[in-house]
Amino acid sequence: MSEQSFQTLGEFIIDKQEDFMYSTGELSRLLSAIRLASKVVNREVNKAGIANIIGKVGSENIQGEEQQKLDVLANEIFIEALSQREVVCGIASEENDDYIEVKCGSNAHLSKYVVLIDPLDGSSNIDVNVSVGTIFSIYRRVTEPGSPVGIEDFLQKGVNQAAAGYVVYGSSTMIVYTTGNGVNGFTLDPSLGTYYLSHANMEFPKTGKIYSINEGNYIKFPQGVKNYIKYCQREEDDRPYTSRYIGSLVSDFHRNMIKGGIYIYPSTSQSPNGKLRLLYECNPMAFLAEQAGGKCTNGFERIMEIEPTELHQRVPFFCGNREMVEKAEEFMAAAAEN
Numbered sequence: 001m002s003e004q005s006f007q008t009l010g011e012f013i014i015d016k017q018e019d020f021m022y023s024t025g026e027l028s029r030l031l032s033a034i035r036l037a038s039k040v041v042n043r044e045v046n047k048a049g050i051a052n053i054i055g056k057v058g059s060e061n062i063q064g065e066e067q068q069k070l071d072v073l074a075n076e077i078f079i080e081a082l083s084q085r086e087v088v089c090g091i092a093s094e095e096n097d098d099y100i101e102v103k104c105g106s107n108a109h110l111s112k113y114v115v116l117i118d119p120l121d122g123s124s125n126i127d128v129n130v131s132v133g134t135i136f137s138i139y140r141r142v143t144e145p146g147s148p149v150g151i152e153d154f155l156q157k158g159v160n161q162a163a164a165g166y167v168v169y170g171s172s173t174m175i176v177y178t179t180g181n182g183v184n185g186f187t188l189d190p191s192l193g194t195y196y197l198s199h200a201n202m203e204f205p206k207t208g209k210i211y212s213i214n215e216g217n218y219i220k221f222p223q224g225v226k227n228y229i230k231y232c233q234r235e236e237d238d239r240p241y242t243s244r245y246i247g248s249l250v251s252d253f254h255r256n257m258i259k260g261g262i263y264i265y266p267s268t269s270q271s272p273n274g275k276l277r278l279l280y281e282c283n284p285m286a287f288l289a290e291q292a293g294g295k296c297t298n299g300f301e302r303i304m305e306i307e308p309t310e311l312h313q314r315v316p317f318f319c320g321n322r323e324m325v326e327k328a329e330e331f332m333a334a335a336a337e338n
């Protein structure tokens, strides 16, 4: 089938507008702004080695992480694309200490959407040409359109997300997103600069055989996680499972959603809340996982039911095939009893 017979992302966004009774097209324009920004970032990622955008900028973000040049560049590209189109009234990003109130353009403050982004996910892989990503989460504001944006517009439970998704900049570049009606994936044809629907109605396969965790931290893991890893490695039934860990959440999640698996970033003795950020990493991946028939918890409770208290708060993260996450939870509960 030649590409012109595939549905484009632009066509899909318009078609799906009908899913929303009183749609104003605002969410469609917002998704289109993300589509555009992802193409610009894709171009930069592809030529990173020759465009002097490899390496560190020499500054740290609020989480004390050294910022990579591509972290900062991707952040600027997404913020500009979103704020120039009056489609959002506020933006929060991993690379910005505080949220940004979008003022440019006369009507931005009238927009009913806020966006939370991880502009470049998997930063440790940028310099070594391993796939990285972008993660986004979209909410309707809780404050009145026209009034100043407030932190409460961002500190919403994941269950309130209007849409969420990621871009994976890998051997091919894809956008995968949901608006609560299933998960769809689109592949970029760089020669035309067009995304095509290549993965309709994505779902976790019934069973999974892959576990993804940074075993280098094994000694610091909770006993429940150590026991689950041993369970995955035991030679019985359909095990041992295969260990796969890219070190980019987007890429590890994408592979596990297609092949079947579980990704875990647990608490450690050093960081009791693990590493991943609730609002712009865990909630969007949880929305996608649940829409694809999977499950996502902090080892005990549903990620999307966690009440956020801070913009950059971290949570332990267990995400993937439903039965694999439930098995991991069994080990966490059993260890918690001891």
Ligand SMILES: O=P(O)(O)OC[C@H]1O[C@](O)(COP(=O)(O)O)[C@@H](O)[C@@H]1O
Binding pocket: 065, 094, 118, 120, 121, 122, 123, 124, 214, 247, 248, 249, 250, 275
């Ligand atoms: O190197 P570690 O500790 O295993 O952490 C890897 C994890 O950290 C992350 O890189 C954090 O995301 P950022 O790169 O956006 O900060 C995830 O993508 C990845 O899964």
Ligand SMILES: [Mg+2]
Binding pocket: 118, 120, 121, 122, 249, 281
């Ligand atoms: Mg990240």
Ligand SMILES: [Mg+2]
Binding pocket: 071, 094, 118, 119, 120, 121, 122, 123
């Ligand atoms: Mg990041």
